[in-house]
Amino acid sequence: xxxxxxxxxxxxxxxxxxxxxxxxxxxxxxxxxxxxxxxxxxxxxxxxxxxxxxxxxxxxxxxxxxxxxxxxxxxxxxxxxxxxxxxxxxxxxxxxxxxxxxxxxxxxxxxxxxxxxxxxxxxxxxxxxxxxxxxxxxxxxxxxxxxxxxxxxxxxxxxxxxxxxxxxxxxxxxxxxxxxxxxxxxxxxxxxxxxxxxxxxxxxxxxxxxxxxxxxxxxxxxxxxxxxxxxxxxxxxxxxxxxxxxxxxxxxxxxxxxxxxxxxxxxxxxxxxxxxxxxxxxxxxxxxxxxxxxxxxxxxxxxxxxxxxxxxxxxxxxxxxxxxxxxxxxxxxxxxxxxxxxxxxxxxxxxxxxxxxxxxxxxxxxxxxxxxxxxxxxxxxxxxxxxxxxxxxxxxxxxxxxxxxxxxxxxxxxxxxxxxxxxxxxxxxxxxxxxxxxxxxxxxxxxxxxxxxxxxxxxxxxxxxxxxxxxxxx
Ligand code: NAP
Numbered sequence: 001x002x003x004x005x006x007x008x009x010x011x012x013x014x015x016x017x018x019x020x021x022x023x024x025x026x027x028x029x030x031x032x033x034x035x036x037x038x039x040x041x042x043x044x045x046x047x048x049x050x051x052x053x054x055x056x057x058x059x060x061x062x063x064x065x066x067x068x069x070x071x072x073x074x075x076x077x078x079x080x081x082x083x084x085x086x087x088x089x090x091x092x093x094x095x096x097x098x099x100x101x102x103x104x105x106x107x108x109x110x111x112x113x114x115x116x117x118x119x120x121x122x123x124x125x126x127x128x129x130x131x132x133x134x135x136x137x138x139x140x141x142x143x144x145x146x147x148x149x150x151x152x153x154x155x156x157x158x159x160x161x162x163x164x165x166x167x168x169x170x171x172x173x174x175x176x177x178x179x180x181x182x183x184x185x186x187x188x189x190x191x192x193x194x195x196x197x198x199x200x201x202x203x204x205x206x207x208x209x210x211x212x213x214x215x216x217x218x219x220x221x222x223x224x225x226x227x228x229x230x231x232x233x234x235x236x237x238x239x240x241x242x243x244x245x246x247x248x249x250x251x252x253x254x255x256x257x258x259x260x261x262x263x264x265x266x267x268x269x270x271x272x273x274x275x276x277x278x279x280x281x282x283x284x285x286x287x288x289x290x291x292x293x294x295x296x297x298x299x300x301x302x303x304x305x306x307x308x309x310x311x312x313x314x315x316x317x318x319x320x321x322x323x324x325x326x327x328x329x330x331x332x333x334x335x336x337x338x339x340x341x342x343x344x345x346x347x348x349x350x351x352x353x354x355x356x357x358x359x360x361x362x363x364x365x366x367x368x369x370x371x372x373x374x375x376x377x378x379x380x381x382x383x384x385x386x387x388x389x390x391x392x393x394x395x396x397x398x399x400x401x402x403x404x405x406x407x408x409x410x411x412x413x414x415x416x417x418x419x420x421x422x423x424x425x426x427x428x429x430x431x432x433x434x435x436x437x438x439x440x441x442x443x444x445x446x447x448x449x450x451x452x453x454x455x456x457x458x459x460x461x462x463x464x465x466x467x468x469x470x471x472x473x474x
Contacts, residue, residue: 009106010040010399015083017410018395019105021092021338023048024055025381026371027111028075029388035081037392040399043083045105045415049091050144051427051459052435053079055113057381059143062169063184064176066449071381079429085412085474087419088427089456095424096415098340102366104409104418106402107395109368110341110350110357114333114377120161124285125329128152129293133160133170133330140173140194142187142452152292153197155325159296161282162330163206165380168219170328171202175229175272185443185450201273203322207281207301207313210241210256211248217255223274224262230270235263237278277322279303281313285327295321333377341367349376355391356398366402368395430472431463438462 007014018034020027023046034042052058054072061068078084090096101108117132119125129152138146158174160167173181178194186194206213210233224231241256248256259276277298284297298320301313335350337343342351342359350369351358357367370391371384379387408414419426435453443450453459463470 009402009404010042012041015041015043016107016395016399016402017105017405017412018042018044018107018109019101020044020046020109020111021101022046022055022111022113022371022373023050023053023086023088024111024113024371024384025057025071025075026113026373026384026388027055027109028053028078029385030109030111030370030392031084032074032078033389033392034395035078035083037396040396041083043412044081045085045087045412047087047090047092047096047101049089051089051456051463052432052453053086053088053429059141060137061141061381062137062173063140063181063186064172065169066184068381079474084429086427086429086432087415088432089460089470090419090424090426093339095419095422098338100418102405104405104415105366106404106410107366107368107398109370109391109395110338110373111370112338112350112373113335114348114372115336116334117329118332118334120282120329120331122282122284124287124293127285127287127291127293129325130285130327131329133162133166133328134333136170136173136328137166140186140190142185142190142454144453144455147187147189147454151193152326153193153199156198157201157203157322157324158199158326158328159203159205159282159322159324160328160330161205162332163204163208163213163215164330164332165215165219166333167204167328167330168215168223170330171204171274172219172223172226174199174202175223175274176226177228180227183448185439185448185452187454188446188451189454199326200271201275203275203277203324205280205282205296205298206276206278208311209278209303210238210259210276211244211252212303212311213252213255213278215255217251217258220255220258220262228270229272229274230268231262232273232275233259233263234276234278238263279313281315282327283315283319286321293325293327295323296327297321333372335373335376341369347376349373355387355394366398425460425470427459427463428471428474430474431470434463434466434472435459 031044117134279301286295288294299315300318303311334348344351352369357364439450
């Protein structure tokens with residue numbers, strides 16, 4: 001029965017109905033921040049295009065960083081709340097439009113992350129063997145979109161462009177002894193390819209200097225401490241930084257100090273090497289007769305201070321070549337537009353002002369953005385907790401000014417009916433728990449943490465064959 005519309009919105013009898021689009025960390029932290037409140041009362045549906053939740057916690061965090069994935073326990077607590085629902089396998093923009101969401105919910109929060117990657121914009125980028133790091137990350141994490149990607153690791157040297165934590169993840173996975181990864185949740189397909197890999201050296205091209213790298217010192221330490229792997233850095237280049245150490249921010253100073261330690265240490269016996277090339281930018285990828293990458297043409301840079309005080313890399317004109325059979329561009333993620341949501345193409349985010357969605361300069365009442373699709377692809381998983389809290393605070397503040405959705409439409413059953421009329425097979429959190437159990441059992445058989453389903457079809461077929469079918473009640 002529809003509730004009497006004069007019952008105040010946000011009361012226990014008439015909770016604010018919220019759709020969160022995207023079940024990654026930003027989406028879950030937002031749900032948590034809303035559900036924790038005693039007043040106003042919220043009822044949260046988290047919609048996700050995959051049948052499985054957790055976004056980059058499942059498909060981004062590297063398999064040898066299991067402790068970071070433990071945050072799923074926090075998300076499971078949120079999911080156990082009786083005013084929370086997970087609606088998996090629902091693609092907003094195809095199965096439901098943004099306009100329909102706005103009609104069925106009082107508030108809509110986009111937490112869709114940054115679905116594409118930044119490109120280098122240099123000749124040869126389209127050659128085979130030139131990859132987006134994001135595709136490699138999706139591949140080793142068995143993301144259904146990337147699992148069949150043919151990564152050739154048959155050459156001795158790979159180049160990674162960029163100096164962020166993703167670049168370090170890629171380098172570490174390429175260099176680590178595959179047997180150490182065999183016990184993790186690395187996909188069986190990736191394990192097989194990494195076991196066969198002939199990569200012995202990964203060259204990280206960093207366009208600016210040691211003081212401006214973006215990776216965390218602990219990520220470099222993780223690589224330096226790997227069995228059979230050494231880090232090679234030009235000592236003279238680093239020593240040149242020593243007199244300027246005190247001008248650096250504490251985090252950057254620590255990073256350079258650690259690199260100085262590495263550069264001055266006795267060489268570690270190793271079969272594989274991570275080489276850090278500072279002040280170096282790729283200007284062209286060179287191909288062989290098959291159209292496959294064979295080398296990278298690299299230009300030396302110098303640093304120039306901009307009017308705003310930033311240090312910028314400027315090409316010096318000196319160039320050299322590095323032979324390599326694979327190139328991974330890891331120069332940041334970028335948001336992709338979602339049909340029906342205003343997009344800021346310059347920033348690559350959903351157009352917003354402090355989390356409130358903006359269209360043509362005006363606030364769109366009841367619509368919000370959170371996480372990477374709000375602020376761009378920066379920060380670690382925990383950063384999204386504070387971000388989510390800030391956006392949730394704005395949502396709470398806005399409740400008295402909302403135009404509530406039509407009473408009949410804002411019922412849970414109305415959305416369910418719309419989706420079932422369209423033959424969308426929605427997965428619940430109980431369905432995810434069933435899939436989770438299968439993955440863990442299948443991993444156990446192989447002596448590893450988990451073996452993930454490789455495709456959405458495989459997940460859906462499993463659920464259809466199981467007792468409850470798809471849509472088992474939570
Ligand atoms: P990022 O931290 O933004 O790093 C991007 C890197 O690419 C920077 O070093 C940047 O150099 C460089 N770059 C950009 N354009 C370039 C170009 N045209 N040519 C050469 N280099 C270029 O991005 P990310 O590594 O993708 O990581 C995204 C976020 O996820 C980060 O906040 C990261 O900390 C987080 N993350 C964390 C972990 C972890 O905690 N373990 C793991 C993965 C990701 P400039 O500085 O010169 O622009």
